[in-house]
Amino acid sequence: MEKKLTIALAGNANVGKSVIFNYLTGLHQHIGNWPGKTVEKAEGTLYHEGYTIDVIDLPGIYSLSTFSIEELISREYIAKEKPDIVINVIDSTAPERNLFFTLQLLELGRPMIVALNQMDLAKKKGISINIKKLEKSLGIPVIPVIATQGEGVHDLIDESIKLVKKEYKKPKKIKYGKEVENEIQKLIKRLDNIDLDYPKRFLAIKLLEGDEEIKKMIEEVDPKIIKIAEKHAKKIECIHGHFRSTIIACERYKIANDIVRGCVVFGAPKVSLSDKLHELTVHKIWGYPIMIFLVLSLFFVVFNVGNFFSENLLNVFMNLESVFEEYFGNEIASKLAFGVFEGLVAGITIVIPYILPFYIVLGLLEDSGYLSRIAFLTDNLMHKMGLHGKAFIPMILGYGCNVPACLGCRIMETQRERLIAIFVTTLIPCAAVTTIILGLVGRYVGIGWVFLLYVINLMIVFILGRLAFKILPGEPTGLIMEMHSYRMPHLNTVLKQAWFRIKDFIYIAFPLIIICSFLIKVLEVADLLRFLENLMMPITVDWLGLPPSSGIALIFGIPRKELTLIILAARSGTTNFAEIFTPIQMIIFSLVTMLYIPCIATVAALIKEIGWKKALFITIFEIFFAIAVGGLAFRLS
Amino acid sequence: MKNLISLLELRKGERGVIVSIKGGRGVIQRLSDMGLTPGTEVSITNSVSFGPVEISVRGSKLAIGRGIAMKILVERK
Numbered sequence: 001m002e003k004k005l006t007i008a009l010a011g012n013a014n015v016g017k018s019v020i021f022n023y024l025t026g027l028h029q030h031i032g033n034w035p036g037k038t039v040e041k042a043e044g045t046l047y048h049e050g051y052t053i054d055v056i057d058l059p060g061i062y063s064l065s066t067f068s069i070e071e072l073i074s075r076e077y078i079a080k081e082k083p084d085i086v087i088n089v090i091d092s093t094a095p096e097r098n099l100f101f102t103l104q105l106l107e108l109g110r111p112m113i114v115a116l117n118q119m120d121l122a123k124k125k126g127i128s129i130n131i132k133k134l135e136k137s138l139g140i141p142v143i144p145v146i147a148t149q150g151e152g153v154h155d156l157i158d159e160s161i162k163l164v165k166k167e168y169k170k171p172k173k174i175k176y177g178k179e180v181e182n183e184i185q186k187l188i189k190r191l192d193n194i195d196l197d198y199p200k201r202f203l204a205i206k207l208l209e210g211d212e213e214i215k216k217m218i219e220e221v222d223p224k225i226i227k228i229a230e231k232h233a234k235k236i237e238c239i240h241g242h243f244r245s246t247i248i249a250c251e252r253y254k255i256a257n258d259i260v261r262g263c264v265v266f267g268a269p270k271v272s273l274s275d276k277l278h279e280l281t282v283h284k285i286w287g288y289p290i291m292i293f294l295v296l297s298l299f300f301v302v303f304n305v306g307n308f309f310s311e312n313l314l315n316v317f318m319n320l321e322s323v324f325e326e327y328f329g330n331e332i333a334s335k336l337a338f339g340v341f342e343g344l345v346a347g348i349t350i351v352i353p354y355i356l357p358f359y360i361v362l363g364l365l366e367d368s369g370y371l372s373r374i375a376f377l378t379d380n381l382m383h384k385m386g387l388h389g390k391a392f393i394p395m396i397l398g399y400g401c402n403v404p405a406c407l408g409c410r411i412m413e414t415q416r417e418r419l420i421a422i423f424v425t426t427l428i429p430c431a432a433v434t435t436i437i438l439g440l441v442g443r444y445v446g447i448g449w450v451f452l453l454y455v456i457n458l459m460i461v462f463i464l465g466r467l468a469f470k471i472l473p474g475e476p477t478g479l480i481m482e483m484h485s486y487r488m489p490h491l492n493t494v495l496k497q498a499w500f501r502i503k504d505f506i507y508i509a510f511p512l513i514i515i516c517s518f519l520i521k522v523l524e525v526a527d528l529l530r531f532l533e534n535l536m537m538p539i540t541v542d543w544l545g546l547p548p549s550s551g552i553a554l555i556f557g558i559p560r561k562e563l564t565l566i567i568l569a570a571r572s573g574t575t576n577f578a579e580i581f582t583p584i585q586m587i588i589f590s591l592v593t594m595l596y597i598p599c600i601a602t603v604a605a606l607i608k609e610i611g612w613k614k615a616l617f618i619t620i621f622e623i624f625f626a627i628a629v630g631g632l633a634f635r636l637s
Numbered sequence: 638m639k640n641l642i643s644l645l646e647l648r649k650g651e652r653g654v655i656v657s658i659k660g661g662r663g664v665i666q667r668l669s670d671m672g673l674t675p676g677t678e679v680s681i682t683n684s685v686s687f688g689p690v691e692i693s694v695r696g697s698k699l700a701i702g703r704g705i706a707m708k709i710l711v712e713r714k
Binding site for chain 1: 687
C-alpha cells in the first residue's frame with residue numbers, strides 16, 4: 001500500500017518558509033488559490049523512503065487570530081484537514097516573537113516539529129540557542145536549519161517520518177498564568193458536549209480572547225457557553241485591567257520570554273554590513289535619492305529587456321502569420337482561426353517579456369528586504385491616497401504593466417487594503433498607454449501636455465483612492481510591518497515562485513485574451529465594424545467630440561492597448577495622426593485611453609485576485625468614469 | 638506619577654515602556670501579536686519626518702505608521 005503523509009509548513013512572514021518549501025518540492029509544485037479565497041496556496045509533492053509526501057506552504061502569519069484572512073485559513077486548515085505533521089519554521093534571529101506563534105500552533109494539537117531557521121544569521125548577531133533545552137521547554141523536536149544552503153532541510157523530513165511511525169504522545173501542556181489558566185480550565189469543563197474540529201483547550205482560550213469566528217461556531221451549538229465565557233473574560237479583564245485579547249497575548253509573550261531566557265544567549269551583536277546598508281537606505285535624506293535611483297534603474301533594465309524580447313517574439317510570430325496565410329488562404333474560417341492565433345500571440349508577447357521579469361523584480365525586492373524599506377520611506381505619501389507604504393511598489397509596477405502590479409498587491413495584508421491598492425493600480429497608465437500618449441500628444445501637441453496628462457492622472461488616482469478608502473467597509477489599518485535584516489535573496493526560490501505564480505495566471509488570462517481577440521475578428525469578418533462604429537457614435541462623436549473611427553480603436557485596445565494606434569492608422573489609411581485628430585481630440589482620446597478599461601490581461605489579473613464580481617464592477621466603473629472625464633474635458637476645452 | 642507620552646514623542650535612540658494602546662480592535666490585536674503588549678520595552682531606531690517610526694521590540698525591528706504610533710502610549714525610560 002502506498003504510504004501517504006501530509007506536512008504543513010507554518011510560521012511568520014520572511015522566515016524562509018518558501019525556501020524550505022522549494023527545496024523540498026522542487027518542480028513538483030503548484031501555486032494557486034485557497035478555494036473561494038484570494039489567498040495564495042502553495043502545494044507540492046516529494047517522495048522519500050517510500051512515502052508520498054504532500055507539502056502545504058501556509059501563508060506567513062504572526063498569530064492565529066482573525067486579523068487577516070490568512071490567519072483564519074491557516075487555523076481552519078490545520079484543525080479541519082489535520083495534516084500529519086506541522087513544521088513550524090522559526091526565524092532564529094527573533095526567537096521570542098516566533099515562539100509566540102509556536103505556542104498558538106501547539107494549541108491546535110497536531111504533531112509538530114520546530115525548524116530553527118537562519119541559524120547562520122543568528123550566529124552573526126551573537127545569538128546562540130540551546131537546542132536540547134528548547135526541545136524540553138516546548139516538548140517537541142527542534143531541528144536547526146539553514147534553508148538557503150539546504151542544511152537540515154532533509155532532517156525535517158526524516159524527523160517527520162520518525163514522528164509518524166511511532167505512537168503519538170501529546171506534548172505537555174504549556175500553562176498560562178494562574179488566573180488565566182483557572183478560567184481556561186473552567187471553560188474547558190463547559191465544553192464537554194461540544195464536538196468541533198478544534199481541540200477544546202484551543203476553543204476555551206479563543207472564547208476568552210473573544211474570537212468572533214469561534215464565538216459564532218459555539219453559539220450555534222450552545223449559546224449558553226458564550227455567556228459563561230463572557231463572565232470569565234470579564235473577570236480576568238477586571239484583574240489585569242486590559243482588553244481580553246491583550247491579556248492573553250501578554251500571557252503568551254510571557255511564556256515565550258521565559259523560554260527564550262532559558263534557552264537563548266544573546267551576545268554582543270556586531271555591526272554588520274546589512275545593518276549599515278539598512279541605516280543608509282532608510283536615512284531621512286539619503287534614503288530617497290537611493291530609492292529613486294534603484295527603482296528607476298531596475299525598471300529601466302527590466303523594461304528594455306522586456307522590449308527586446310517582446311519585439312523579437314513578435315517578429316517570429318509575424319513571420320508565422322505569413323506562413324499561416326499561405327497555408328490556409330483567406331477563407332472566413334481561417335480568418336477566425338487567425339483571430340485565435342493573434343490572441344495567443346498577444347498573450348505570449350505580454351506575459352513572457354513583461355509580466356515575468358517584473359514579477360521576478362518584485363520577488364527580489366521583497367526577499368532581499370528592500371521592499372519594506374521602500375514602504376517605510378513612502379508610507380506618508382501613500383497615506384494621502386488611503387493606502388500605506390506597502391502599496392508603493394505595486395503602484396510603481398503599474399507604470400510598467402498593470403498585470404504584475406495587480407498580482408503584486410498581495411503584499412497588502414487585509415482584503416480591504418488589497419482591494420484599494422488593486423483599484424488604484426488599474427488607473428495607472430502602463431507602458432503601452434504611455435506609447436499612445438507619446439505617439440499622439442507628445443508628437444503632435446507637445447511634451448508639456450503629456451506631463452499635464454500624467455499630473456491629471458495622478459490627481460485622479462489620489463482622489464479615487466481616498467474615495468475608495470472612505471467608502472469601503474472595514475477597519476482602516478496603518479502600517480505595521482516587520483523590517484527583517486537585509487539578506488541575499490534566494491534566487492532559485494524567487495525564480496520558481498515567479499514561474500509557478502505566472503503559470504496559474506496564464507490559465508485565467510490566456511482563454512480571456514484569446515476569446516476577446518476571436519470576438520473582434522468575428523466582428524471584422526462579419527463586417528460589423530462599421531455598424532459598431534455607428535453604434536458608438538453618440539459616445540465617441542457627440543459626447544467626446546472624437547472622429548467616428550476612434551470607437552473601433554478603443555475596442556481593439558481592449559485585448560492589447562498597443563493596438564489602438566495601429567488600428568486607428570489602418571482604418572484611416574494614414575499614420576499622420578494630425579490628419580485624424582485635432583490637438584484637443586488627441587488629448588481627449590489619450591485621457592480616455594488612460595482610464596477607460598484595464599486591458600483584458602489586467603481584467604484577468606483582477607478576476608484572479610478579487611473575483612469576477614468585483615473585477616466586473618471595477619471594469620464597468622472605469623469605462624463610465626473615462627467617458628465622463630473625457631466628455632467633461634471636451635466641454636471645458 | 639507616570640508621565641505618559643505617545644511613541645512619536647520619543648526621539649531616535651530613546652527607550653520607553655508601553656503602558657496602553659488606543660485604537661480599534663484589529664489594530665490592537667495586530668500590535669500585540671507583533672509583540673507590542675503593555676509592559677514591553679521598545680526603543681526608537683529611526684524615524685522619518687512626517688513618516689513612520691522604526692522601533693526595536695523583542696529582538697525584531699518594526700515599522701509603525703504615524704497614525705498608529707500616535708496611539709501607543711509609553712513611559713519614557
